[in-house]
Amino acid sequence: MRTKITLAIIAVLIIGAIAIVVSNKQASNGGVSPFTGGTSAGSETLNPNAGNPNATTADTSGVSAGATVGTGVSQGKTYSMADVSAHTNASSCWTAINGKVYDVTSWINQHPGGQNPILSLCGKDGSSAFNGQHGGERRPASELATFYIGALVK
Amino acid sequence: MNTSRLTAYAPVVVRIGMSLVFFYFSFSQFSDPSAWTGYVPQGVVALFGGNAVLLVLLNAWFELIFGLALFVGFQTRIAALLLALHLVGIAATIGISPVGVRDIGLAAATFSIFCAGADMLSLDRKFLAHQPAQVPNAR
Secondary structure (H helix, E strand, O other): OHHHHHHHHHHHHHHHHHHHHHHHHHHHOOOOOOOOOOOOOOHHHHOOOOOOOOOOHHHHOOOOOHHHOOOOOOOOEEEOHHHHOOOEEOOEEEEEEOOEEEEOHHHOOOOOOOOHHHHOOOOEEOHHHHHHHHOOOHHHHHHHHOOEEEEEOO | OOOHHHHHHHHHHHHHHHHHHHHHHHHHHHHOHHHHHHHOOHHHHHHOOOOHHHHHHHHHHHHHHHHHHHHHOOOHHHHHHHHHHHHHHHHHHHOOOHHHHHHHHHHHHHHHHHHHOOOOOOHHHHHOOOOOOOOOOOO
């Protein structure tokens, strides 16, 4: 009897956990059901080349994430490394990754691995560090895309 | 359900599992040290003349050597204590964040290896008789 009760409790916990995960996934996907498929309206598709180390600046023309989410596609600005290097601290932190420029100021306190890895990228090209840590990972790439502010020009 | 055998294997599972964690991060740091320089505290980097890559490689060697010691169960208590303190330092650097909290849990698990000492499958138990294994009383 005790075993049956224990198994029942475990089953309820597992089902509850699955339900929470599914509902969170639905919310992050903009309400698209994971059971029926269909396109996602989430940040991953706004910048399809996010996290792709082979992407060029031309691939991101006309795509901008962050503040423009939900308001349609707009032309991104362009920045040089001199522009990026002017934003080097926690109050304003820009970094260039894989040919694109990101304002990661608000991410400094949100980064799961602490502040230091983000602060070390401020004002620099963080492609090597980002690709080395998160290369090929969907979630960091989609997270990064939300901070996109423009393309990097040389 | 007789769990006495499970109790005997518990420290083995934790020891092997934690050693694999240290192996993974050691190999990651060896394969791309520059990707890890952001995690090195700036104060420590300054002590080593700004050479963060060197610090990452030193850290990788430390985790590999003591991870190996943990894996085979050689000087288990010493290896576990050093690695646990190492993880506490990392967690303190990262702070209260998903990774930091996770590292605190891993530090606790590694510290439990220090508390348990040599288990029945460790090298200490098999070749160094002065460290008896932690086995339950057989009945």
